Amino acid sequence: MFVRDLYKLPVGAPFSGYFVIEHVEIKRHRTGEPFLRLVLSDKTGTFTALWWKPPKDADLSIFRKGDVVFISGSIEYFNGQLQPKLSEIRVASPGEYNPQKFICETKFPIEEQFTVLLEIIDSVENPYLKRLLESFFYDDKFVEKFLKTPAGKTIHHACIGGLLEHTLGVVEICETVSRRYKSIDRDLLITAAILHDVGKVHEYSVGISIDRTTEGILLGHLYMSCEMVAFKIAEIPDFPKSLKTKLLHCILSHHGEYEHGSPKKPKTLEAVTLAYADALDSRVKGFEEFVERELGSGKGWTKRHFAFEVPIFFDGEIKYGEEDGKEESSNL
Template sequence: MSDLLPDDLDLVSITQLRQVANQSPQPYRLHLQVESRIEKTTSAGSPFFEVKLVDAADSFIWRVFDNNPLFQDVARLARNTFIQLAGQWVEGKYGLEPRQVQWRPLADDEASALLLGDPELASRQHADYADITAFVSSMRDPRLLKLCQVFLERHGERFRRTGAARRNHHARRGGLVEHVAQMMRCAAAIAGVYPQLNRDLMIAGVLFHDCGKLWENAYVESGFVMPYNLTAEMLGHIPLGLELVNKLWRDLLEAPEAVGWTALEPASEVVRLHLLHLIASHHGTHEFGSPVLPKTPEAVALHHVDNIDAKLEMFRRGYAGSKELAPGIFEKFVPWPVNIVAPLPAVHLPPTESVP
């Protein structure tokens, strides 16, 4: 450790630390939450702890052996505790390893800031949510517009702390907001190229395609734990999404403005069915959990928009976290079946040159 006090060290996220652990000699501090603490035994019979520590975007296992001065402190460390770890960090045999560690509990304001993510992530998710509300506001169909607005009013807070998945893509607090925002940008662009697509239906389909994950992949209000629950386990996010949209739709039909919708074409019942079809078919095949296959242009487009964003997020994660086997070649990772290769950079011409 340097002569600096722990609170004077640079505060970094786990992801940022991974990028500098073997490159920069100075120590760092991290703000973290304890997800689990498991007591194990070495082959020689000595006890040690595996402590899973998480922040808004990443996690790692801290192994604390019985010769560590903090061993007894860690033995009393409760799940969901917010802590600061300060020390010299290296990439060891099992991943990130702190040396000369000092720790303390986080103050309430520090824990609240941690739940928002590092400044870059928090800023990105804030901008993504603003884009979602802007796309919704741009819709012309009053039924789909009102449906989306009511969803955001009733469930926006839960939406903002839900992950898009448990492991494979956008698997972090607020990840569903990132996924939906990028899908909306893509869907709007595709609708501009293919004007036969119903843009309002596409935007609504993006918002609701994974809305069942608010009960399948939601993080607890004050932490980075994504608990399992019986309802989500037995039904899954597609049936839950269908049920939620039907419930919101029934509520809307009782609203005063619904009286004026009876004269609209296409009829409200047809609009509802098309939206439900997008939710039901967005996985694309029976094999991946869709109860029906895509049967409309919007359903086909939504499935591919969803798949593109998920796959490109997996590439981003692979470049950030996978071992580089050779220049530009990165080790495969779950669920990607092969090694991945760095993308081709765009050409940068000198200012005096141009492409005809």
């Protein structure tokens, strides 16, 4: 049973299943008796659950963030939020559950998408930018990590290979815009698009579910991407200083607004284009993922979307797949 299936059950209905612990707290009733409050998830969503009346001799400290647990209980809501009451919870042993329930993989073929990325790198004419891109993507150790990294924990592209999929999505939008608007420095924009989120390889860790690393929480991927790029630039003799400044500005400002984590707002044509391309790719993908989580293969209205701030409507079919991915990519 997936998280999204729980929302379809009526109040009081019994359920059971395997979920991963995102957060766990031992709390106390007014009487002093302990109970557990858990945030549980799988690849389709997250919910809060209460183990309201654990047996007196139960050791509540054995439950840890990242554990997969088997739970059973009944559907309850609190303040409009799903909050089931559990009658049973135990740590599951590996082999009992399918790990693919917890973390998904991009629907696009990773190897083929990576080949497309290499072709785009090959199309960059500026020798400094090309050398910079090669210093990342001809490095097997970095590539191995890059291909597995998600682009997010929950919001968009939260799956293995998500960073590659998102990067190609942003690159493709930038390519289209630069074909139309000739004032854009295409090589600078494409390089910035390819490198804008490379810091995510250190921001996220992938285990049974996706998590943010301490470094990711403390520094964030905008800074970490800049640091990685600046480090590689330092190894390239005579890399033009102004090109470095413009490239780092694109990366540092790609979230567009201070409140979205950018320490600088975009102030060049390439930086403005990148920020919109990044937002466009993540919003469209986030829309698709939200529809999939909320409606499954159904059609109609979802609940309120946290970013769009309205319920969203979809009566089509979410399409992925090799053929779609291949065709679109070959146009790059």
